[in-house]
Amino acid sequence: MSELRNTRTEIPESADLLFTLLIDVVRSHQPDIEATLKGGGQSSAFSAAAPEALARTLQAQGIWFQLLSISEQRTAMRQRREIERERGYQDVRGTFANVIASAREAGISADEIRALLPALRVRPVITAHPTEAKRVTVLEKHRKIYLQLLELESPRWTDRERKALIDAVRNEIELLWLTGELRLVKPTVAQEVAGGLYFFKENLFDVTPELLDKLECALQQNYPGESFDIPAFFQYGAWIGGDRDGNPFVTNEVTRSALRENRLTSLRRYSERLAEIARMLSITENAARISSDFRAKLAQALAEAKDGDGIVSRNPGELFRQFLVCMSNKLDTALENNAAQAASKAGYVTADELIADLETLEQGLAESTHTDLPHALVRPLRREVQTFRFSTVRLDLRENSTRTNQALAALWRSRNGMSEPPATDSEEWKNWLLDELARPLTAADKAPELPAGEAETLGMFRLAAELRESVDREAFGSFILSMTSSPADILGVYLLAKTAGLFADADGIERCVLPMVPLFETIGDLRSAPAIMRELLGVPVVRRSVNAQGGVQEVMIGYSDSNKDGGFLTSNWELAKAQIRLTRLGADIRVPISFFHGRGGSVG
Numbered sequence: 001m002s003e004l005r006n007t008r009t010e011i012p013e014s015a016d017l018l019f020t021l022l023i024d025v026v027r028s029h030q031p032d033i034e035a036t037l038k039g040g041g042q043s044s045a046f047s048a049a050a051p052e053a054l055a056r057t058l059q060a061q062g063i064w065f066q067l068l069s070i071s072e073q074r075t076a077m078r079q080r081r082e083i084e085r086e087r088g089y090q091d092v093r094g095t096f097a098n099v100i101a102s103a104r105e106a107g108i109s110a111d112e113i114r115a116l117l118p119a120l121r122v123r124p125v126i127t128a129h130p131t132e133a134k135r136v137t138v139l140e141k142h143r144k145i146y147l148q149l150l151e152l153e154s155p156r157w158t159d160r161e162r163k164a165l166i167d168a169v170r171n172e173i174e175l176l177w178l179t180g181e182l183r184l185v186k187p188t189v190a191q192e193v194a195g196g197l198y199f200f201k202e203n204l205f206d207v208t209p210e211l212l213d214k215l216e217c218a219l220q221q222n223y224p225g226e227s228f229d230i231p232a233f234f235q236y237g238a239w240i241g242g243d244r245d246g247n248p249f250v251t252n253e254v255t256r257s258a259l260r261e262n263r264l265t266s267l268r269r270y271s272e273r274l275a276e277i278a279r280m281l282s283i284t285e286n287a288a289r290i291s292s293d294f295r296a297k298l299a300q301a302l303a304e305a306k307d308g309d310g311i312v313s314r315n316p317g318e319l320f321r322q323f324l325v326c327m328s329n330k331l332d333t334a335l336e337n338n339a340a341q342a343a344s345k346a347g348y349v350t351a352d353e354l355i356a357d358l359e360t361l362e363q364g365l366a367e368s369t370h371t372d373l374p375h376a377l378v379r380p381l382r383r384e385v386q387t388f389r390f391s392t393v394r395l396d397l398r399e400n401s402t403r404t405n406q407a408l409a410a411l412w413r414s415r416n417g418m419s420e421p422p423a424t425d426s427e428e429w430k431n432w433l434l435d436e437l438a439r440p441l442t443a444a445d446k447a448p449e450l451p452a453g454e455a456e457t458l459g460m461f462r463l464a465a466e467l468r469e470s471v472d473r474e475a476f477g478s479f480i481l482s483m484t485s486s487p488a489d490i491l492g493v494y495l496l497a498k499t500a501g502l503f504a505d506a507d508g509i510e511r512c513v514l515p516m517v518p519l520f521e522t523i524g525d526l527r528s529a530p531a532i533m534r535e536l537l538g539v540p541v542v543r544r545s546v547n548a549q550g551g552v553q554e555v556m557i558g559y560s561d562s563n564k565d566g567g568f569l570t571s572n573w574e575l576a577k578a579q580i581r582l583t584r585l586g587a588d589i590r591v592p593i594s595f596f597h598g599r600g601g602s603v604g
Contacts, residue, residue, distance in 0.1 A: 014075065014152075017152075018070070022173055023037060023038065026177075029178075030060075036053075037057065037061070063177065066176075067145070073146065074150065090218075095214070096214045096217075100113075100219055101218070103222075110219075110228075114228060117228065121233055121235070121594075122233060123234075123237045126199070127238070127243070128195070135181065136194075136195050137179065138176065145169055148168055152169075188249070189241055189249050189254050190254075190258075192241075193257075193261050194261070196393075197261065200265060201269070205269050205388065208234060208383070208384065209379075211234055212230050213379075213383075215230055232386035236392070237396055238395050239398060240258065241257070242398065244397070244403070245482045246400070252460055252463050255460070256463060259391065259395060259467050259471050260338060262392040263391055263475070264338050264339075266391060267334055267335050267338060267390065273381045274324055274327055274381070275328065278324040278328065281320045281373075281377065283369070284317045285318075285319055286317060289368055291368060293364070294319070294360065294367065298326075301322075302326060304326075320361065323360075327354070330348050333346050350390065350472065351385055351386075351472055354390075355385050358381060359382065361374075361378050362374040362378040394477030395475060396479070397480070398479070398480040398481075398519075399481065399482065401484060401489045403457055405489070405492060406454055407450065408496065409454075410451055411448055411458075412432070414449055414450060415448070424492075430488040430491065433494075434491065436498075437494060437495055437509070438509065440509055441498065441499070445499060446499065458499060459500075461514075462501065465500050465501040465502045478514070478515040478517045479516050479517065480519050481493055483521060483525070487532050487536040491536070491539065491542075494542065511544040511547075511548045515549050516545075517555065517556050520532075520555065520558065521558030521560075521562060521565075521598075522561060523566040523571070523574050526574045526578040527574065529555065529557075529581070529582060530585045533585055534589065551591070552594050553586070555582060555594070557575055557578060557579065557596070557597060559571065559598050562574060562575060
């Protein structure tokens with residue numbers, strides 16, 4: 001424990017402050033462990049009350065290491081700012097400015113970058129991993145301490161104000177000491193959904209448009225005179241509410257509820273942002289020349305509004321504000337429909353409709369003012385909606401191949417006079433799946449009678465078909481099949497999706513609209529993955545589906561189970577070999593393979 005004090009002397013000033021404040025809190029609540037924390041050895045009081053004192057000492061050490069991490073993050077950010085001030089933003093490693101400047105220096109042309117941009121896709125996935133035990137209330141306190149440290153960097157404070165800020169930091173540390181840090185009761189799925197959405201409300205809604213803006217600025221600075229269309233390539237996925245593998249609490253109704261909550265979060269965010277912009281956009285038509293095209297779009301919006309005349313009378317001459325009020329009213333209707341879980345054509349039905357209106361507003365402002373106002377006020381919100389749409393995240397569905405094969409066996413019985421199906425690793429089984437995928441659906445196919453458990457599995461796909469229409473067409477990311485060990489495992493999932501109405505055509509023979517992602521987890525499955533994918537991507541309906549979904553086949557590789565199966569070194573070696581072989585396979589058959597790395601939790 002004495003090492004705690006020794007390492008502290010090598011840490012920047014903010015850590016010294018945090019340690020001093022922590023000691024002050026400990027002195028107030030558990031003075032008998034102060035000497036131990038300072039590295040002065042065990043006191044007599046500590047020896048006399050060893051169990052309690054030891055527990056409190058460990059708690060204090062845990063809080064200290066968290067505070068130290070906060071201090072290091074703050075120091076790293078300060079160092080990045082110093083580099084930017086001294087040498088320029090393009091010299092800050094890892095930034096778009098640095099990467100794009102390096103590309104220009106390497107002779108990469110603007111045309112090459114324009115060709116690359118549409119193919120970009122980065123999608124971090126939020127999970128409710130059991131190894132993450134910190135409560136949201138603790139994370140909130142950590143963030144407050146970080147922001148207070150940033151405030152203390154400012155030279156503008158008087159001694160009185162600086163002391164008040166330091167007192168505020170001490171209060172947060174004291175609250176950490178008095179707060180139960182870990183969850184003592186297993187959270188419900190609804191609580192896990194709320195915990196995941198916290199990060200979007202607190203931070204991600206704001207910073208993601210800034211990320212796209214930084215890329216655009218870097219391209220403009222390094223390729224002056226060139227134009228680039230920046231897609232919403234940075235999106236977010238989630239497993240919370242959709243991951244059934246090993247979680248009996250995730251049912252179809254739970255998934256439905258998670259989707260509604262995800263949608264509600266995005267709609268509320270856009271409503272707040274529209275209100276902010278409306279308050280700022282007080283431009284009068286007497287001071288700006290409003291284009292005829294925007295006037296026509298406004299007239300149409302007012303005609304469709306419930307209280308068009310009232311909107312005009314309350315905002316006389318402020319045409320952009322009138323348009324924003326019309327947009328806000330439509331968004332309010334969408335919120336009401338979401339609360340009532342009602343399908344309605346009133347209000348905004350899809351995110352694309354809101355994006356179109358934001359583009360109209362942005363273009364109208366640009367033509368009328370010839371200023372940076374549309375870039376500063378409207379474009380960030382448009383990029384938010386393009387990124388988060390009406391679902392905040394793309395929810396992945398995950399199930400184990402054992403469960404899907406059980407549902408398929410029940411489907412076999414319903415279509416073959418209740419006879420027993422062949423073994424799932426047999427040629428007869430695979431041929432049956434291929435035949436079923438090739439023939440058109442009949443009315444009887446669409447409503448099979450299955451046992452409750454198997455009906456729940458098929459119902460998951462039916463739910464995806466339904467909610468893609470009522471929530472958002474991108475409400476779901478992919479279906480991930482755990483423990484994929486053969487091409488038939490994935491072909492079976494395609495058949496379940498076909499039966500549930502997840503194909504683009506009514507007959508269910510053209511292509512699936514939900515991406516199917518095999519998850520290779522064991523050492524044996526990782527070694528078999530290239531052969532499995534070669535056979536799978538040779539099936540016409542699979543190839544058509546992949547082409548329609550962007551032409552890239554995603555494969556998930558499991559770090560945790562391969563680690564359990566073969567140990568750390570073997571696991572990493574087999575994962576590396578599998579990625580190399582799958583990449584070569586993709587190049588050989590002209591279907592690029594992208595990888596979803598299952599590195600969450602303790603493995604990550």
